[in-house]
Amino acid sequence: MTTHDNDAFKPIATVDLAIFSLSPEGLAVLLVRRAAAPFSREWALPGGWIHIDEDADLEAAARRVLKEKTGVETPYLEQLQTTGSRDRDPRGWSISIVYIALLSADDVAKRQDAIAGDAEWRAIEGEGVGFSIAFDHALLLKEALGRIRSKVEYTNLPGHLLPVRFTLSELQSVYENLLGRKLDKSAFRKRMAEADFLEPVEGEMRRASNRPAQMFRLKDAQSLVLFDRRI
Amino acid sequence: MTTHDNDAFKPIATVDLAIFSLSPEGLAVLLVRRAAAPFSREWALPGGWIHIDEDADLEAAARRVLKEKTGVETPYLEQLQTTGSRDRDPRGWSISIVYIALLSADDVAKRQDAIAGDAEWRAIEGEGVGFSIAFDHALLLKEALGRIRSKVEYTNLPGHLLPVRFTLSELQSVYENLLGRKLDKSAFRKRMAEADFLEPVEGEMRRASNRPAQMFRLKDAQSLVLFDRRI
DNA sequence: CTAACTTAGTTGAAGATTTACACTAAGACG
DNA sequence: CGTCTTAGTGTAAATCTTCAACTAAGTTAG
Structure with missing residues (x-):
């Protein structure tokens, strides 16, 4: 039943964010262009590895990524879900802990300069952005949109x-x-x-x-x- | 921004389950006695490492653990949340992906023999089981109870x-x-x-x-x- | 055989809430 | 000063909830 530490298989783990704001065309999500393989040059949800010394917990890791990409420190942030499988990353068994962040229009306007150079807002059309994005991020984005639309019905x-x-x-x-x-x-x-x-x-x-x-x-x-x- | 694979820190990762059923005293949760350190001999939520060759995805890992502990294969199963921090496991930075399972009274009755030897049902009292359990599992159990009680209000x-x-x-x-x-x-x-x-x-x-x-x-x-x- | 008892399932009046829409309020503009 | 526009309120009719009584269908005791 219980195993030695040696038996523990450790999957690749990233924290990924679906960061939303309002643009003139309606809801928009922040995407980044990947610099390295896999999916080099393709758009993806912003995310990153856990930093073992900086990040005290998963939410801290999410806030760090958020700050790196947007400069914003105190938005609404909630954990959406965790996806993990053998196939979703060509490098091997990997999991992604996905967070949703909502940015106020003031944050977007004032920190426009702070948005990372590789990041851009993309308008939401239906269940995604209308073009293909890296990994299974289209699916993660779809889940995030589902959660948001459902919460509009019964939250502020x-x-x-x-x-x-x-x-x-x-x-x-x-x-x-x-x-x-x-x-x-x-x-x-x-x-x-x-x-x-x-x-x-x-x-x-x-x-x-x-x-x-x-x-x-x-x-x-x-x-x-x-x-x-x-x- | 994007790093080499070598830079990727891989945390310890387990899939843990809050498995509920109805006992004569009301809601009950399945706990297991840990065989090995850390928290040897203490009660904990059933869980385990991801098995790289058996488990195609996280839900498969959850179903495997569920079957090992209860013999049941097709219960209601949903992902609750993922907790991860530097401190929650003495062995180092670790994450736990927690699933909730609901067992029908028929499954509990028919498979009583199939319940693993190290596992037992414990009645829920208030926000937990009334005694201390391993890791941060008391907190995970409390979150699971919150989700369940909230869903009783507006689901079947x-x-x-x-x-x-x-x-x-x-x-x-x-x-x-x-x-x-x-x-x-x-x-x-x-x-x-x-x-x-x-x-x-x-x-x-x-x-x-x-x-x-x-x-x-x-x-x-x-x-x-x-x-x-x-x- | 029948009256009493128990739980299943339905009905309906009174009260509370929601809906749809019209109305009033407060400014700018020409 | 009349018109236009959006802010904010009022209200009658329709719908939904609540509460409690009622009917239904069996078992059991005498």
């Missing part, structure tokens, strides 16, 4: 993609964009009030050639709030 | 713990047991009908000194059905 996830300050109408329009359907304004506002994850920013209003709108921010920018019912 | 999970054939009253009572509260009979039956995951077993009835009850079975014994609303 879209609030993590907006700028730090936003109006209820802006929030509603992100929900509608990600859900692919229109929502009732009055019901939407009631839900947000019940879920109690927003706080009004005192004094600040969005001004345009119409009635000014109250601005809000998330009470907690790093954790998701679950609703009682679907939106 | 309890149906996977019952015998293959059961009545609606029996199903309701498992829900009540796991939720820790009473449910309304009429609302409960409506939910189950809407969720459409049961099929009546033709002709079979549960007989006692009262009105006989229709027996049902799951339409699909290996997958969870999500409800539209909470139970």
